[in-house]
Amino acid sequence: MNLGALAANGGPTKTMLPGDGSKLIDAIDTVTVYEALDQRGVSRPQGPRADIGAVEVEAPVENDVVTLDKNITVTEAEDAIITALRTGQAVGAASVTLTAVDGTAVFETDYSLQSGTVEFPAAADAAAQQTTLAFPTVARAGKQGDRIFTVTLSVPSEGAELGEPQTVTVTIVDKGEQAPGPDPDPDPDPTPTAPAGDNDLSVTGGELNGWLIGGTLLTVLLGAALLTRQWIAARR
Incomplete structure (x- = not known):
């Protein structure tokens, strides 16, 4: 037996x-x-x-399993909210430590929290539980480009064990990295200019038309005066 x-x-x-x-x-x-x-x-x-x-x-008695949720992206100066999940019997309280590791983002330069402990309360069922920890990011002057760091699980309490994923990546988007806008629109209705010679002043289209009309009128007046003078001379 x-x-x-x-x-x-x-x-x-x-x-x-x-x-x-x-x-x-x-x-x-x-x-x-x-x-x-x-x-x-x-x-x-x-x-x-x-x-x-x-x-x-x-x-x-099976241990509860603690994992991280997913990779996230934030704009600099925003909090990177990391979510830890617990599944299993969940009959007692449990805790786990989240630790940030530098990548192209550097602690105290690009983010301001290096590690922290999160706790799961005791529960009466095996439903999934979740808790979060905020890693504040820092706004830097000028264009720095996007930077990354990782967050990793460690030090599970008694009755808990680590599952996968144990590490997630945080991408910090630079506020200065904005897509370039269109070039400013030039004058939509520029005034045409007349060609200028070496010693000539450039004039606008409206000014040129005025000069042409004035010149034509002057020619007509001079012609009329000349004809009048000739007519008077002939009467004498």
Whole structure:
């Protein structure tokens, strides 16, 4: 029946603890009445049904798994909000440390928090939990280009273990790196200018038209005066 040696497994007497695959595990049917606790005070059943014997084989306790969410991008001077996720039994509180590591972004030059610890509260179910930690970024004068740093999980508390991803990348976008705008629009309706010679002054189209009209009128007046003078001379 795959029983262990007679030993002090807890409780008032020595017992033989069923081993893996023992036929005594989960062997009591659902109709049979049995004590709610074994001789050690462990609750029955630990599996789908109670075990035969004075001791109940305890179900293995799986650690909660803590991971990071995803890579993020922020504009300089914004907080980089890093999200940590916990999945598993989530029956007790847990904590984990988040640590920033320089890339092209440098601590105290491009961001101002190097590490911090986040905590998960105790929960009554296995639903996923999440918590966040803010890494403030720094606005720098001039064009610096985009910079990156990474954030990594470490130091899980008892009952928690690290999963994947354990590291995410933060990209800091430079405020000075803006897409160039269109060139300023030149005068949409420039006034044409007449060609100028070596000693001539350039004049606008409107001025040139004025000079032409004035010259034509003067020519007409001079011609009329000449004809009048000739007519008077002929009468004499």
